[in-house]
Amino acid sequence: MRTKVRFLFLAVVMSGLLFGLTTTGLAQDKSILRIGFSWTTFIDPAVASDFSSSSAVINLYDSLVYPTPEGDVVPHAAESFEVSTDNLTYTFKLRKGIKFHDGSELTAEDVKFTMDRLLEIGEGYAYLYRGKVDSAKVLDKYTVQLVLKQPYGPFLASLIRFYLMNEDVVMANTKPGPYGDFGDYGKEYLLSHDAGSGAYMVKEFPFEEYLLMERFPEYWGEVAPNAADEVKFLRSPDPVTIVTMITRRELEITDAWQPEESYQSMARIEGVDIAQWVNGNVYYLMLNNKRPPTDDIHFRKALSWVLDYDQIITTIFPETTQAHGPVAHVTGGYKEGLFQYHQDLDKAREELQKSKYYDQLDDATVIFAINVDVPALEKVGLLFQANANEIGVNVELVKMPWGKIVEVVADPDENPHVMPINVAPHYPEAGSMIESKYHSKTAGTWEQAEWVDSHVFDQLINDALATVDIEERYRKYGLIQEIAVELAPTIFLFELFEKHAYQAAYVDWPQLEKPIPVMGYNNDCRFIEVFPDRIP
Amino acid sequence: MAFSTYLVRRLAYSLVILVGLSILIFFIARVMPGDPARLALGPRAPADVVQRWREWMHLDEPLYVQYYYWLVDTFHGSFGQSLYTRRDVAIDVKTFLPATMELVLFSGLIMGVFGVLLGAISARYHDTWIDNVLRVGTYVGVATPAFVFAIFFLLLFGYLFKILPTLGRLESTITPPPVMTGMITIDSLITGNFVAFLDALKHLLMPATALALGPLAQEIRITRSSMTDNMLKPYIAVEKVQGIPDRVINLKYLLKPSLIPTVSIMGLDFAALLGNAFLVEGVFGWPGLSRYGIQAMIQKDLNAITAVVLVIGVIFITVNIIVDMVVAYLDPRIRLRGRSGMT
Numbered sequence: 001m002r003t004k005v006r007f008l009f010l011a012v013v014m015s016g017l018l019f020g021l022t023t024t025g026l027a028q029d030k031s032i033l034r035i036g037f038s039w040t041t042f043i044d045p046a047v048a049s050d051f052s053s054s055s056a057v058i059n060l061y062d063s064l065v066y067p068t069p070e071g072d073v074v075p076h077a078a079e080s081f082e083v084s085t086d087n088l089t090y091t092f093k094l095r096k097g098i099k100f101h102d103g104s105e106l107t108a109e110d111v112k113f114t115m116d117r118l119l120e121i122g123e124g125y126a127y128l129y130r131g132k133v134d135s136a137k138v139l140d141k142y143t144v145q146l147v148l149k150q151p152y153g154p155f156l157a158s159l160i161r162f163y164l165m166n167e168d169v170v171m172a173n174t175k176p177g178p179y180g181d182f183g184d185y186g187k188e189y190l191l192s193h194d195a196g197s198g199a200y201m202v203k204e205f206p207f208e209e210y211l212l213m214e215r216f217p218e219y220w221g222e223v224a225p226n227a228a229d230e231v232k233f234l235r236s237p238d239p240v241t242i243v244t245m246i247t248r249r250e251l252e253i254t255d256a257w258q259p260e261e262s263y264q265s266m267a268r269i270e271g272v273d274i275a276q277w278v279n280g281n282v283y284y285l286m287l288n289n290k291r292p293p294t295d296d297i298h299f300r301k302a303l304s305w306v307l308d309y310d311q312i313i314t315t316i317f318p319e320t321t322q323a324h325g326p327v328a329h330v331t332g333g334y335k336e337g338l339f340q341y342h343q344d345l346d347k348a349r350e351e352l353q354k355s356k357y358y359d360q361l362d363d364a365t366v367i368f369a370i371n372v373d374v375p376a377l378e379k380v381g382l383l384f385q386a387n388a389n390e391i392g393v394n395v396e397l398v399k400m401p402w403g404k405i406v407e408v409v410a411d412p413d414e415n416p417h418v419m420p421i422n423v424a425p426h427y428p429e430a431g432s433m434i435e436s437k438y439h440s441k442t443a444g445t446w447e448q449a450e451w452v453d454s455h456v457f458d459q460l461i462n463d464a465l466a467t468v469d470i471e472e473r474y475r476k477y478g479l480i481q482e483i484a485v486e487l488a489p490t491i492f493l494f495e496l497f498e499k500h501a502y503q504a505a506y507v508d509w510p511q512l513e514k515p516i517p518v519m520g521y522n523n524d525c526r527f528i529e530v531f532p533d534r535i536p
Numbered sequence: 537m538a539f540s541t542y543l544v545r546r547l548a549y550s551l552v553i554l555v556g557l558s559i560l561i562f563f564i565a566r567v568m569p570g571d572p573a574r575l576a577l578g579p580r581a582p583a584d585v586v587q588r589w590r591e592w593m594h595l596d597e598p599l600y601v602q603y604y605y606w607l608v609d610t611f612h613g614s615f616g617q618s619l620y621t622r623r624d625v626a627i628d629v630k631t632f633l634p635a636t637m638e639l640v641l642f643s644g645l646i647m648g649v650f651g652v653l654l655g656a657i658s659a660r661y662h663d664t665w666i667d668n669v670l671r672v673g674t675y676v677g678v679a680t681p682a683f684v685f686a687i688f689f690l691l692l693f694g695y696l697f698k699i700l701p702t703l704g705r706l707e708s709t710i711t712p713p714p715v716m717t718g719m720i721t722i723d724s725l726i727t728g729n730f731v732a733f734l735d736a737l738k739h740l741l742m743p744a745t746a747l748a749l750g751p752l753a754q755e756i757r758i759t760r761s762s763m764t765d766n767m768l769k770p771y772i773a774v775e776k777v778q779g780i781p782d783r784v785i786n787l788k789y790l791l792k793p794s795l796i797p798t799v800s801i802m803g804l805d806f807a808a809l810l811g812n813a814f815l816v817e818g819v820f821g822w823p824g825l826s827r828y829g830i831q832a833m834i835q836k837d838l839n840a841i842t843a844v845v846l847v848i849g850v851i852f853i854t855v856n857i858i859v860d861m862v863v864a865y866l867d868p869r870i871r872l873r874g875r876s877g878m879t
Contacts, residue, residue, distance in 0.1 A: 040620060040831075047622065049578055122585035123577055130582055178592050191623055207621060208632065208823040209704060237703060237821035240687050244695040244702050403570025403836045406579075410571070426580075436580075445579030 031530045033228035033507070035523060036236040036255040041211055043202065044190035045114070045163035046121040049426075051256075053124075054161075054520030056211055056233060061163035061196035062106070062221070064092055065156060067521055069514035071332030071428040073157055076221075077106065077164055077197075087151040087468040094142040099218045100166040101194065101201040108144035112136040113167035115146065117185055125161035128426060151466045153473040157332070158427045160518060169195040199223055199526035200231055210234045219526070226508075226529035246272055246501055249535055253502040253509075253523075260318070263501055271505025271536040276319075277515040277522075279498040280328045282433070283317070283422040285384070285491035286449035290412035293357035293364040300488040302355065303366075303418075304341045305348035306387045313494050316379045323492040325481045326437050330495075330517040333430030335478035339485050341492075348391050365394045369408075369416040372399045377420050380493075384418065409449040419449040422496055428518045430477040431465050438484060450489045457483075498522075506534035546860065550853045554846065558610075561845040562603055570836045576619035593617060593839075606842070616839035620832055625843045628828060633847065634718025635705060636824035639816070640809045641719070642744035647752045647809075648802060654752075655759025655798065656791055662764050670756060677753025683815040685746035690819060693742060701739050703821040710735050743820045747813060751805035758801055762794040796866050803859030807852040 037052035048057045066076035075081065078092040098106040115136040118126045132152045137145040148155065170186035173193070177184025186195070192205045199221065200213035211233040215223075236242060236255045239262045245251040246266050254266070267274050287294040287303065294300055313320045324338040357364045366388065368381045378397070385395040398416060400408070405421075408414045425432040436447040438457045443450070460483070464476035484490070502509060508529040511522040573589040574581070590596045593616070594605045609616050615625035658670040693700040705720055706712055713723040713732050721740065724732035766772065767790065775785050814826035825844060832840035864870040 042622070049580075122582050122588075126585075127580040127582060178588065188623060191621075206631075206823065208828065209821070212708070232708075234703075235821060238687075238819045240690060241694075241702055241819055241821065244690055247695055248698060248702065250702065401569070402834070403568065403575060406575055407569045407571060410574075442579065447579045 030229035031226070031532050032230045032232060033253070033525055033528060033530050034232045034234055034251050035253040035525075036234050036242060036251055038255055038257055039208070039235040041233060041235075042124075042191070043194055043205070043211065044187060045124065045165060045196075046118045046126065046185070047124045047187065047190075048163075049124045051519055052233060055523040056213075057163050057196075058198070058520050058524050059200040059213060059231065059526070060194040060198040060202065061165070062098065062198055063160050063163055064111070065159045067157075067160045067428050067516050067518045069516050071330070071517060073160060073428075081156070083468070088148045090146045090148070090155065091139070092144050092146070094144065095220065096142055098197050098220050099216075100169070100197045101216055102166065102169055103218070104166065104168060106164060106166075106197050107141050108138040109141075110164055110167050111144040112138050113170070114162070114165045117165065117170070117182075118162070120179055120182070121185060121187070125426065128158040128161055151468055153465055153467045153470070154427060154429045154431045157429050160427060160521075164197065166195040166197070169193075199227075199524075203230065208235065213525075221526070223526040224508075224510075224529045226531060227526050228528070228530045231525045242266075246503070249503060252507050252530065253500050256498045256500055258499075258501065263499060266501035271503060272501055273504035274499060274501050275509065275512050276497045276499040277512070278321075278328055278330050278495050278517070279424070279515070279519065280331045280428070280433075280517040281422050281424045281496035281498075282323050282326065282328050283320075283420065283493040283496055284323075284326075284437075285380075285493060286419040286421060287489060287491065288412060288415045288417050288419070288449065288451060289489050290451040290453070291415065291417060293355065293360075294366065294417045296355045296357055297487060298351045298355040299357055299364075302348045302351035302391065302393070303388065304488050304491050305344050305351060306391055306393075307341075307491060308343045308383060308387055309341070309493070310343070311383055312380060316376055316383070317494060317496075320494040320497065323495050325485045325492055326490065327430040327433045327477070327481055328425075328495045328517070331425050331430050331433065332428050333474040333477035335430075335481040338481060343387070345390055352391055352393070361392050361394070365396050366418060367416040368395050368397050368418040369405060369420070370397055370399045371405060371420070372401055380420055406446055409446055410444045412444070412451045415444075415449055415451065418491075420493070421446055421449065423447050424519055425517070426519075428516075430481070431461075431473070434477060434480050434484075435461055435465065437490065438480070452489050503535075505536050506531045543857070543861075546857055550857070553853060554849055557849045558842065558846055559603065561842050562606060563599060565836075565838045565841040566599060566602070568833075568836055572619050572836045572838055575836050576622075593619075595838075606839070615843040618832070618837050618840045620835045620837040620840055625839045628840065629825065629843055629847055630718070632823060632825040632828045635822060636810065636813050636817070636826055638705075638719035638721060639740065639744055639747065639813055639822060639824060640806070642721075642740050643748035643751075643809050644802075644806045646745060646748040647755055647805065650748075651752050651755025651802070652759055652791075652795065652798060655756040656763060656786070658756060658760040659763035659767070659794075660786065662760070667760075670760075674753035674756045677749050678757070680750065681815065682747050682750055682812055683819060685749050686743065686816045686819040689742040689746055700742055701735075705736060705739050705822065706732060707735055739820075743816045743822055746819075747809055747816045750812075751802075751809065754805060755798055755802055759794060759798045762797050763790055766790055766794050792866060796863055799859055799862050799866065803855050807848075807855050810848050810851060 039052060041052040041056050042048045043056050043060055045057050045061055048054055062077040064076060064078040065073040067073055077095060077098055079095045080093045082091045094108060100106055115133060119130055122130060132148055134147045134149045139145060173186045173189035174183035175188055179185045194202045199216055199219045201216045203214040204212040213231045215229050239259055242254055242258060243262055243265050247269055263274055266272050287300050289295055309322050313322055324340050327334045352358055368384055370377045370381050381397045385397060388395045423436055436442055438452045439461050440453045440458050442448040443453045460480050464473055464480060467473040467476055510527050515522050573586045573595060577586055594602050606616060613626060618625045618628055621628055654670055658667045661667050690702060694702040710732050712720060713727045713729045716723045716726060720736040721733055724736060775789055813824055814830045817824045817827040829844035832844060
């Protein structure tokens with residue numbers, strides 16, 4: 001009898017478990033858009049600057065201006081703007097009736113508060129305005145002035161990274177911190193809450209798992225009729241899990257960092273397409289211009305001639321295109337028709353003979369650093385080593401973790417001769433890339449391992465950035481790009497593209513037709529439509 | 537020496553070990569390459585902002601001064617600020633530890649129950665086809681890393697049959713139980729939320745099993761080996777001659793003493809699960825402490841590295857003390873040694 005009772009109990013438990021195992025969760029009554037990202041995600045506009053964080057704040061906040069696919073900007077939270085004749089004062093008329101997520105209205109006071117906070121904290125995108133913006137002044141409830149210290153040509157373009165915050169919400173949630181009377185300026189609160197007026201607002205944010213946002217019903221701007229009710233930014237798990245989730249329709253858009261074989265595998269799934277576009281990032285081999293032998297222009301040119309670029313863009317990073325200089329062709333101010341190196345061993349030898357190190361090649365070993373987190377770079381290193389050996393240049397490959405790379409580039413004597421790193425524009429203009437790559441103030445950061453440190457370059461860059469007339473500014477950008485190619489401080493490898501697998505069967509992603517070449521803006525989810533009834 | 541005295545002495549030793557561990561990891565973390573403030577703030581952060589961070593985190597002070605500040609913070613229940621998550625590491629530990637503990641406890645349960653059971657079966661039927669199958673299985677288990685099992689399960693039950701969830705701890709459509717222990721299965725049981733309990737169990741099944749299989753194979757092998765050794769001992773032969781039933785001999789006189797090496801190894805394996813969990817947490821998007829620890833190391837998040845190593849150290853020591861107590865229960869010689877005053 002006891003055995004029978006035991007058996008019965010076991011049977012009930014097992015069937016319960018089996019039922020639990022084979023049934024899925026409760027039906028979802030809201031449409032949801034789930035996008036994978038490499039983590040961490042910060043939703044405080046004074047901290048956010050990486051891909052997932054930038055994408056998040058674009059959805060949670062409004063900016064004064066909004067970028068266009070052509071690399072221009074149009075008024076957004078600002079209804080209109082005027083620039084003073086001395087190009088130092090920008091006066092913005094705000095749209096009336098823009099509501100923050102707590103229901104209060106966005107006013108000029110909030111704009112001033114946001115700028116003051118950003119300049120004080122100094123993190124995230126603050127470097128775009130620090131040292132350039134002198135003050136923010138409130139003229140009336142809907143009019144605000146941003147006053148510059150000196151003319152700054154790309155200022156309007158850079159304002160796409162200026163995300164407006166609700167002063168009352170931030171100040172009601174401050175804690176003790178390093179900013180004097182402002183405490184922590186609400187930084188801890190803003191780790192998991194938003195204070196914005198964007199089309200979406202934070203619903204849940206378990207920090208290490210996902211950011212769940214829901215539609216803000218009182219959003220003032222354009223929202224596509226079938227934009228998702230909820231948007232979930234997921235921390236991407238391993239590639240095999242991503243493929244499984246795409247197969248099960250548990251993920252609508254993948255992150256941009258999946259291995260090639262995963263993309264190929266996902267492309268075979270019914271209803272899944274691969275979207276890709278050049279996003280303005282450029283991959284470089286940064287040559288240390290301060291350390292022998294790469295401090296010699298002819299040695300650098302020899303290395304530029306020796307590399308087999310075709311191998312890189314066809315085999316190692318397939319489907320990419322070779323870069324023409326430091327700026328990607330989709331970025332505003334890109335100079336067309338720049339000279340482009342290709343592999344030519346004779347020219348490489350010719351340049352090498354002109355180099356002052358030609359007689360000391362045995363002692364002049366070139367150190368090529370490889371970031372251990374990017375396996376493909378080892379292939380680039382091996383190719384570079386083999387190519388350089390053909391003209392008698394010894395190359396030593398040294399693997400480094402990212403932390404070590406950040407440390408060694410800060411010291412020109414420690415910095416390896418060749419450092420493969422990609423750099424992204426922070427606003428849709430060549431000025432962003434040129435400043436990152438060749439201004440002395442960025443020397444020693446991972447964006448500029450070249451250590452160009454040239455007074456002439458600084459003057460040219462400062463002059464270009466201070467030029468308000470866009471055509472003139474672009475002309476000056478072009479000149480700097482020409483000089484950069486001529487001096488060969490860098491080997492310009494290829495233009496990167498952003499690549500995502502997505503559920504084309506039930507997701508309409510209009511930005512794909514004309515991608516905006518600025519990080520994060522193609523993930524503005526109010527334009528992306530989800531049709532659950534079309535799920536295959 | 538009484539067992540209680542022995543326990544107090546073990547706890548005192550443990551405290552010394554923890555202080556030593558904290559000093560060691562504190563200094564090792566700080567000699568790793570890379571400027572943590574620059575890594576956290578990015579290449580374009582102005583120098584004064586980076587410097588303010590260094591000062592705020594005492595990174596510009598000598599190492600022994602930094603350690604002093606860290607100790608003071610720790611005694612106040614704070615592990616300092618994380619450069620990776622930008623919040624107090626104590627909050628991070630509180631957030632991520634329950635997820636890993638739930639995973640590891642469930643793995644430990646699988647490892648303990650099936651390790652002993654299959655080991656006993658293997659010994660009972662030693663040198664038969666059952667034993668041979670189990671032994672081959674254990675070779676595979678010992679030789680295969682946890683993430684390979686994880687991917688295999690994912691492809692089988694997630695991709696092919698689609699019967700188990702692939703990511704996270706709970707479906708978004710299910711209301712999570714209120715946080716008490718932070719372990720969803722336990723919290724949902726306490727609050728009687730059986731829908732959440734079953735769903736959390738479904739989410740746990742693949743990662744916990746993948747994590748458990750390696751050590752499980754080891755427990756099977758050790759239990760089998762220990763039991764087959766003891767089978768040949770004279771006291772078993774005497775008990776058989778006395779006519780004691782096989783079931784009683786196997787369970788009471790054979791299995792119990794044979795478990796002593798298994799339990800000892802199980803303690804070490806359990807603690808090792810904490811360190812290995814990141815392999816599985818990455819595959820299943822499990823928001824645990826191990827994955828957090830790996831991220832902290834990549835980002836050179838000094839306070840987080842120190843805290844994670846220390847927390848794992850505390851768990852490791854605690855588990856070993858518990859194991860010692862269990863072994864003392866299983867082995868009368870240890871208890872008797874205590875009573876007779878032997879050390």
